[in-house]
Amino acid sequence: MGFRIYPLPRSLAQAMQADTKLRFHNYVVANYTRYPVCLVRGVGSRVWDDEGKEYLDFFPGWGCGILGHCPPRVVAAVQAQVAQLVHVPNTWHTEPQGLLAEALCLRTGWPGAQAFFCNSGTEANEAAIKMARLHGGPGRFKIITMLNSFHGRTMGSLAATGQPKYHAGLSPMLPGFAYAPFGDLDAVARLIDPETCAIMIEPIQGEGGVNLPPAGYIEGLREIADRHNLLLIFDEVQTGMGRTGKWFAHQHYSIQPDIVTLAKALAGGIACGGLIARPEVAQVLKPGTHAATFGGNPIACMAALATIETIEQEGLLTRATEIEALFRNRVEAIMPACPWVTGIRAMGTMIGIQLAVDGAPVVKACLERGLLVNCTHSTVIRLLPSLTLTDEELFQGCSILEEEIARLGQPTS
Ligand SMILES: *Cc1c(COP(=O)(O)O)cnc(C)c1O
Numbered sequence: 001m002g003f004r005i006y007p008l009p010r011s012l013a014q015a016m017q018a019d020t021k022l023r024f025h026n027y028v029v030a031n032y033t034r035y036p037v038c039l040v041r042g043v044g045s046r047v048w049d050d051e052g053k054e055y056l057d058f059f060p061g062w063g064c065g066i067l068g069h070c071p072p073r074v075v076a077a078v079q080a081q082v083a084q085l086v087h088v089p090n091t092w093h094t095e096p097q098g099l100l101a102e103a104l105c106l107r108t109g110w111p112g113a114q115a116f117f118c119n120s121g122t123e124a125n126e127a128a129i130k131m132a133r134l135h136g137g138p139g140r141f142k143i144i145t146m147l148n149s150f151h152g153r154t155m156g157s158l159a160a161t162g163q164p165k166y167h168a169g170l171s172p173m174l175p176g177f178a179y180a181p182f183g184d185l186d187a188v189a190r191l192i193d194p195e196t197c198a199i200m201i202e203p204i205q206g207e208g209g210v211n212l213p214p215a216g217y218i219e220g221l222r223e224i225a226d227r228h229n230l231l232l233i234f235d236e237v238q239t240g241m242g243r244t245g246k247w248f249a250h251q252h253y254s255i256q257p258d259i260v261t262l263a264k265a266l267a268g269g270i271a272c273g274g275l276i277a278r279p280e281v282a283q284v285l286k287p288g289t290h291a292a293t294f295g296g297n298p299i300a301c302m303a304a305l306a307t308i309e310t311i312e313q314e315g316l317l318t319r320a321t322e323i324e325a326l327f328r329n330r331v332e333a334i335m336p337a338c339p340w341v342t343g344i345r346a347m348g349t350m351i352g353i354q355l356a357v358d359g360a361p362v363v364k365a366c367l368e369r370g371l372l373v374n375c376t377h378s379t380v381i382r383l384l385p386s387l388t389l390t391d392e393e394l395f396q397g398c399s400i401l402e403e404e405i406a407r408l409g410q411p412t413s
Helices: 010-027 072-082 095-108 121-136 155-160 185-191 217-227 298-313 316-334 360-368 391-407
Strands: 039-042 046-049 055-056 114-118 142-146 175-182 196-201 231-237 259-262 272-277 339-346 350-355 374-375 380-383
Touching: 010 072, 072 298, 095 114, 095 272, 095 298, 114 121, 121 155, 121 196, 121 272, 175 185, 185 196, 185 217, 196 217, 217 231, 272 391, 298 316, 316 339, 316 350, 316 391, 360 374, 360 391
Parallel strands: 142 175, 142 196, 196 231, 231 259
Antiparallel strands: 039 046, 046 055, 114 272, 259 272, 339 350, 350 380, 374 380
16 A cells, blocks of 8 residues: 555545544554544645545644645755655764754854754753753752643653643652742742752743733743843743744843743654753753754754745745734634633734633534634634635635634524
8 A cells, every 4th residue: 555545536535534543443542632534635724634625724733834734845855855864863963953053043143052953842841951950050950830831741841841630640750840820920939949940931831822921021030040040941842933923932022041942843844853052051961961863863954944944935934923913803803792702812823712611612613614723721722823824724714713613602502
């Protein structure tokens, strides 16, 4: 059997779908809630299942598809690189990793910044946690993170994640994390003791419900960190790579963090993680202190370079802000008639629609109508649309979404 199972005659495709579901049932660990849909092909903000049904994707790749599905420059870069050099370990220099490190560091604008590469968001945060402890020195190992945060699923990043539901059954957690409510500077200050070495935060909480920082909060964290000689670590795994209308979300504020972690959109859909650190922080990782076998591999790095090039050449940072405004207008227009829509929180293409009721029926109804959206923390409809989303696609999807949100107010029959 070939890998491409589309297009197929409908009956065959249906048989294939039944087979796929059966294989998952028999052979794949059931740790995800999966829709009963098998996706086979994507272009931009459109994706197709194995029955040929088309979907408009307002949540491509769970935030990884910042350029939508199969972005042409990324596809071409990967195709060229895969035929030239797939992988060599970090005992060698490779051109793509050097170019990507330079491209990212220059875009932070921090003098002397340096990059480290891995394969995922959680790994990027693990590296940041190690850096914070190494930088802190003997006896300084505690990190303050925020309630409702999400930093990943490996044991260090999980301990950093301030949501008890994700810790359930897994204790003992890695010690040394203390949690402050997001937005509360006094709470952060109260948690600091002589063993504290860092503050770690998502500048906008993503999984936690698209929570925007209150005015002055980010700057206040920098002040507190400076006063106590703590590192300020920004988890920009979701907010990075142009998502918010700037390369990195921290660039909306007048401060610099000490470490920024990245993944998700970094390589336009190819697995890639990394971090950027200020030079005095970067130098704590010496040979033997940390590594990632696949980190900075040529394919991922070429995909990331193609992603950066696309964002720049197509003016997509500006487009992120335009898309935000268009969504805002649409959602605000339905709010008077839908009092159960209590607000929209958005920065660029990171969008949360706050409902006063459960949002799951909206996700399900949209799926049936060919629109892919997400719901987090029960009541937040979360959208992470591609920066390449067209106006037509945006309006088409919003019409469906608005109708399904409006339906929440109807008495159930
Ligand atoms: C998704 C996410 C992670 C985890 O990334 P993985 O690649 O799944 O390990 C970490 N932090 C934030 C803010 C995220 O959104």
